[in-house]
Amino acid sequence: MSNQLEPGGERWCCSPVTGEPLSGEQAGELSAMFKALGDPVRLRLLSLVAAHAGGEACVCDLAGAFDLSGPTISHHLRVLREAGLIDSERRGTWIFYSVRPQVLRQLSAVLGPAPASPATA
Amino acid sequence: MSNQLEPGGERWCCSPVTGEPLSGEQAGELSAMFKALGDPVRLRLLSLVAAHAGGEACVCDLAGAFDLSGPTISHHLRVLREAGLIDSERRGTWIFYSVRPQVLRQLSAVLGPAPASPATA
DNA sequence: CTTTTATATCGATAGATGTCAAATTAGAAG
DNA sequence: CTTCTAATTTGACATCTATCGATATAAAAG
Numbered sequence: 001m002s003n004q005l006e007p008g009g010e011r012w013c014c015s016p017v018t019g020e021p022l023s024g025e026q027a028g029e030l031s032a033m034f035k036a037l038g039d040p041v042r043l044r045l046l047s048l049v050a051a052h053a054g055g056e057a058c059v060c061d062l063a064g065a066f067d068l069s070g071p072t073i074s075h076h077l078r079v080l081r082e083a084g085l086i087d088s089e090r091r092g093t094w095i096f097y098s099v100r101p102q103v104l105r106q107l108s109a110v111l112g113p114a115p116a117s118p119a120t121a
Numbered sequence: 122m123s124n125q126l127e128p129g130g131e132r133w134c135c136s137p138v139t140g141e142p143l144s145g146e147q148a149g150e151l152s153a154m155f156k157a158l159g160d161p162v163r164l165r166l167l168s169l170v171a172a173h174a175g176g177e178a179c180v181c182d183l184a185g186a187f188d189l190s191g192p193t194i195s196h197h198l199r200v201l202r203e204a205g206l207i208d209s210e211r212r213g214t215w216i217f218y219s220v221r222p223q224v225l226r227q228l229s230a231v232l233g234p235a236p237a238s239p240a241t242a
Numbered sequence: 243c244t245t246t247t248a249t250a251t252c253g254a255t256a257g258a259t260g261t262c263a264a265a266t267t268a269g270a271a272g
Numbered sequence: 273c274t275t276c277t278a279a280t281t282t283g284a285c286a287t288c289t290a291t292c293g294a295t296a297t298a299a300a301a302g
Contacts, residue, residue, distance in 0.1 A: 018171040019172060027168070031158060031164040044142065044143050071263080072261055092278095180249060189291075192249090193290070199250085199251095214247065214248050215248065250296080251296070258290090263283095267281085270277080270278105
């Protein structure tokens with residue numbers, strides 16, 4: 001997998017989209033993550049997980065917020081996980097999901113203004 | 122249109138996705154914008170426009186970066202515009218596109234860490 | 243008006259996506 | 273082993289989307 005994002009390895013930390021043009025490869029990886037956020041159910045799921053006590057939640061904590069079948073919730077969680085936005089961990093009968101804050105910060109930085117606007121002004 | 126975002130009207134300025142859960146309405150509006158970013162061609166287009174001299178670019182400045190037909194570029198620019206991420210303005214024969222920095226900052230803030238982390242720590 | 247250039251719209255099509263019901267896996271408990 | 277609960281996987285289907293070629297619109301130029 002090329003979507004590795006090791007601690008501290010902020011690959012686009014200083015080149016927001018407003019700075020210099022994204023390469024095709026960067027655009028491909030980043031757009032895959034934005035695509036995962038591009039569904040109201042998934043965005044709410046991510047938000048619910050992030051805001052849940054302890055920073056993690058099982059499907060039983062999430063499904064009640066939607067008028068959707070279990071498999072559909074499961075599908076959306078899988079999409080978020082495969083995009084690298086959330087992690088999952090089985091504990092007993094339950095499976096707990098948690099966000100990956102680094103990845104979210106990275107996406108935020110890509111859209112945000114240049115970190116310090118050094119000499120551009 | 123309910124996607125209005127008047128200058129200064131930062132509707133989600135202080136509630137990133139990691140704070141409290143998004144409402145269904147918020148998730149709907151925000152996910153529509155992320156969806157527009159969820160395509161590599163569109164993300165690169167946005168980046169090219171943002172990074173272009175003067176903060177604006179005509180289609181002729183953009184099309185050369187892709188191996189795609191004119192209508193396809195036009196389609197992606199329309200999606201970005203209808204999502205509220207870019208503006209367009211005709212000047213003579215050309216049509217110039219420019220980003221809407223407020224909207225980008227808003228999306229960045231939604232994904233970013235809490236602005237000041239007041240008493241949560 | 244006709245031609246040329248720049249861009250958008252239309253119509254069609256192959257492939258992706260969201261959703262559900264049915265079947266399956268995984269662990270806990272009897 | 274059987275049963276129950278939590279969650280996923282599979283398979284099907286309707287809708288959406290990215291792409292193209294053909295056509296249309298808009299402005300400038302002759």
